[in-house]
Amino acid sequence: ETGVTQSPTHLIKTRGQQVTLRCSSQSGHNTVSWYQQALGQGPQFIFQYYREEENGRGNFPPRFSGLQFPNYSSELNVNALELDDSALYLCASSLGGDTQYFGPGTRLTVL
Amino acid sequence: QKEVEQNSGPLSVPEGAIASLNCTYSDRGSQSFFWYRQYSGKSPELIMFIYSNGDKEDGRFTAQLNKASQYVSLLIRDSQPSDSATYLCAVRGKGAQKLVFGQGTRLTINP
Numbered sequence: 001e002t003g004v005t006q007s008p009t010h011l012i013k014t015r016g017q018q019v020t021l022r023c024s025s026q027s028g029h030n031t032v033s034w035y036q037q038a039l040g041q042g043p044q045f046i047f048q049y050y051r052e053e054e055n056g057r058g059n060f061p062p063r064f065s066g067l068q069f070p071n072y073s074s075e076l077n078v079n080a081l082e083l084d085d086s087a088l089y090l091c092a093s094s095l096g097g098d099t100q101y102f103g104p105g106t107r108l109t110v111l
Numbered sequence: 112q113k114e115v116e117q118n119s120g121p122l123s124v125p126e127g128a129i130a131s132l133n134c135t136y137s138d139r140g141s142q143s144f145f146w147y148r149q150y151s152g153k154s155p156e157l158i159m160f161i162y163s164n165g166d167k168e169d170g171r172f173t174a175q176l177n178k179a180s181q182y183v184s185l186l187i188r189d190s191q192p193s194d195s196a197t198y199l200c201a202v203r204g205k206g207a208q209k210l211v212f213g214q215g216t217r218l219t220i221n222p
Contacts, residue, residue: 002156033209042115042199042212043155056208090154097208098143105154 002026004093004103012109013081021076021106023091031055031097032074034066035090037105043090048097049074055097078108086110112137115202117213126222130187134200134213137181143203144176144183145210148196155199159185190220 003026013019025032031050035043045058049068063079078085086109092100115136124130132146143162147155161167161174161183173186183202187194197217201210 035210040214042201042214043210045209045211048208050208058209088154092210098203099145099157099160100210101157102147102154 002093002101002103004091004101006089006091006103006106008106009104010107010109012111014111015081015083017081017110018077018079019081019108021078021089021091021108023074023076023093023103025072025074025091025093026101029093029095029101030072031094032068032072033092033094033097033100034074034076035092036060036085037088037090039087046076050097081110083110113213114138114211115200115213117198117200117216119214120217121219122216123219123221124190126190126192126220128190130190130194130218130220132185132187132198132200132216132218134183134185134202135181136183136200136202136211138202138204138211139178139181140205141178141181141202142205144174145201145203146172146174146183146185147199147201147212148194149199149215150196187218192220192222194218195220 033048034046037043047057159174197215
């Protein structure tokens, strides 16, 4: 157990809808990174939040956005969902961004 | 050329033998190297990290790093059926926020 929690566990949406995924970081960690993992692939970096500020972004469109709260928990928001957004969304907690510990993930299915 | 490359496998190893997993990376400035284990339907679990050239041992696991050859490997001694999983290699560049993952190697330990 890493102490990183994510909700919900599973989610089914339709194309065009919006979704919010949540992550609580491990106690003492101030950095949250989000990754998207398609079936059969390694995780792809979406963005990272450090002390409530975005601290790096991967090659994802602006409809992927996020927030980090004062308690270091975080949200990932995806607007205008597309079929290709179906994936496992992973939140990783760390102290300053180096050794990252993953939560259980949210499985998103877009129909 | 992919930033981090792994043989996707499947790699089949008899129980009790040594499993050897390999990874190459393209960014010579990379500083931190990680191995994650991912069981089917679960999130990645950190099993080893290494920063310096040479070997690092933790129980049955040994990580090996050769920065000159841009190569990192994971050895699993006395392989057990419970080691059957996908192993993800991840690399973090100097000053970078993100982990870059390979696509993973699927390992099967045969009783």
